Amino acid sequence: MRYVTRAHCLILASQGVKKRELMNIFRISYKTLYNWFNRWELEGMIGLYRTYLISFARSRKIKAE
Template sequence: MKKKFIELTEAEKITLQEGEKNGKARAFRERCHCLRLSAEGYRVKELAGIFRVCEISIYTWFKRWEVGGMVGLRDKTGRGRKAILQAEDLAVVKEKVQANAQRLKVARSILKEELGREFSTKTLKRFLKSLIADTSGGGNV
């Protein structure tokens, strides 16, 4: 039979409270809050209603807490869409953009053919901007 609630020590309650207050991601803060409510006696069905998720999600959060603690409640890396332009493309992008510095649309069309990937001029601009941010030493200009 599955656990209906989580038992927490005082230290764990404080840790979850801090995570709920100071966590960057909304999902992480919600998971911390859910575990605290579970320790206060809320049942899984009630928690699923409060957080608008299915009961399986609540049980998953419980398991992630038991296995990984606070780290287990965080989203794993690698989620979301992968970047179209990668670090490996840096040399080619630099070369083509420098050759067509005033005409990014031309550089983009050349890069599209060479790399075999579809992307917009705006994507190219964001990639170039990220390169500038990376090479500026953390924003100290």
Template sequence: MKNIKALTSDEMKQLRHLIATTDNSILRRRCQCILYSFQGMQVNELVDMFQVDRRSIYNWMNRWNQGGLEALIDKPGRGLKPKLSLSCQDHVEKVKQAFQMYQGNYYRVLEHVNTRIPQPVSHDTLRRFVKKLMVSGV
């Protein structure tokens, strides 16, 4: 079984500080796991405690050993990217143009938008985008 063997007092303070202050529940769990492992808890006990797969526990420990606290923090840019974005002026213009051309016919607007952007969007995606567009006042 694998455990965290060495933690300095500064590292333990940093981990405890993050556990107490961070809003990121995933990071908090990872920090707790590292501390518990250092205190002698076995991987099986950590799996039961955190209700995650054994591989996740090993991944957290490997990340800690390779890069410390910084390695436990998720990097930005993960996850599914939006198909329509307010920051993309092209998307905003195409949706506005479609609504001007097909006033009152939402399905024609959707069809128009889908023929002019690289990734087709669903009715719900377009509806959410339009709602954001109206709230932002763009």
């Protein structure tokens, strides 16, 4: 349920938590944080969830081989 983590991060950001603090809380890099914010801005909640769906599809493909 990584999309829940991403949503939680965005909520904290909207409440004024600094980027550096978010990186520490969620143990993510600046690049990852940037990607989460960018997906949110471009696609909304679907953008956060879509990464989960892509990962799920890839894992199923690997298992099928």
